[in-house]
Amino acid sequence: MRKNIVAGNWKMNKNLQEGVALAAELKEKVSNPNCDVIIGTPFIHLATVAELLKDSPIAVAAENCADHTSGAYTGEVSAEMVASTGATYCIIGHSERRTYYGETYEILREKVQLALANNLRPIFCIGEVKEEREANRQNEVVKAQLEGSVFNLSAEEFGKLVIAYEPVWAIGTGLTATPEQAQEIHAYIRSLIAEKYGNEVADNTSILYGGSCNAKNAVGLFANPDIDGGLIGGASLKADDFCAIISAF
Numbered sequence: 001m002r003k004n005i006v007a008g009n010w011k012m013n014k015n016l017q018e019g020v021a022l023a024a025e026l027k028e029k030v031s032n033p034n035c036d037v038i039i040g041t042p043f044i045h046l047a048t049v050a051e052l053l054k055d056s057p058i059a060v061a062a063e064n065c066a067d068h069t070s071g072a073y074t075g076e077v078s079a080e081m082v083a084s085t086g087a088t089y090c091i092i093g094h095s096e097r098r099t100y101y102g103e104t105y106e107i108l109r110e111k112v113q114l115a116l117a118n119n120l121r122p123i124f125c126i127g128e129v130k131e132e133r134e135a136n137r138q139n140e141v142v143k144a145q146l147e148g149s150v151f152n153l154s155a156e157e158f159g160k161l162v163i164a165y166e167p168v169w170a171i172g173t174g175l176t177a178t179p180e181q182a183q184e185i186h187a188y189i190r191s192l193i194a195e196k197y198g199n200e201v202a203d204n205t206s207i208l209y210g211g212s213c214n215a216k217n218a219v220g221l222f223a224n225p226d227i228d229g230g231l232i233g234g235a236s237l238k239a240d241d242f243c244a245i246i247s248a249f
């Protein structure tokens with residue numbers, strides 16, 4: 001059966017020393033969690049943090065990877081480079097990357113494929129913006145995002161993905177989807193996966209909720225059958241806040 005997961009996404013926060021200190025604190029405080037724990041860090045932290053957390057229950061994710069294998073792409077970091085640090089996951093398709101860096105369905109398709117080719121498990125993010133939710137278009141938006149970038153995968157490849165539903169209107173805003181809203185769309189996402197890949201793949205896919213998730217609302221969200229954990233931004237930047245969310249399981 002699918003795993004429960006609490007994953008952090010530090011985004012563009014923490015310099016190297018601060019990031020290493022946070023990872024060390026988490027290593028100390030996270031023991032025998034009732035779920036898988038992942039922290040997503042900026043590229044510069046990956047090698048040090050992955051080494052530090054080698055013998056801990058915490059896995060490490062990159063927040064992005066390049067859409068090319070290697071070569072003359074100044075400033076980019078390939079999936080192979082990410083994997084060589086010891087990171088085992090890669091966040092792909094975060095709404096901030098789609099919005100600010102023009103990441104299209106096609107670009108994300110490449111990134112997912114390169115991550116998988118390098119044995120990284122993609123944490124693939126989908127979710128609608130406020131206007132789309134207000135127009136009740138959230139279902140068609142997440143369907144298009146899945147069809148555009150990951151439904152080209154084989155069932156075996158898709159089985160390596162973690163899906164994160166992150167309504168853009170809830171990210172960093174303090175607004176959270178209600179447990180009912182989140183459960184409803186998570187169930188819909190799982191039904192789309194079942195339609196495409198069958199019930200077994202759908203049942204085994206972890207679908208995380210992201211968007212102003214904190215220790216207070218995590219319990220109510222995670223109690224739902226189709227919400228398998230969270231992708232946490234702001235509340236992953238303090239060890240105690242992040243640990244409190246892990247304890248929701």
Ligand code: 13P
Nearest residue numbers: 009171172211212233234
């Ligand atoms: P916040 O938890 O800060 O709303 O961010 C959510 C997010 O974008 C995680 O990827």
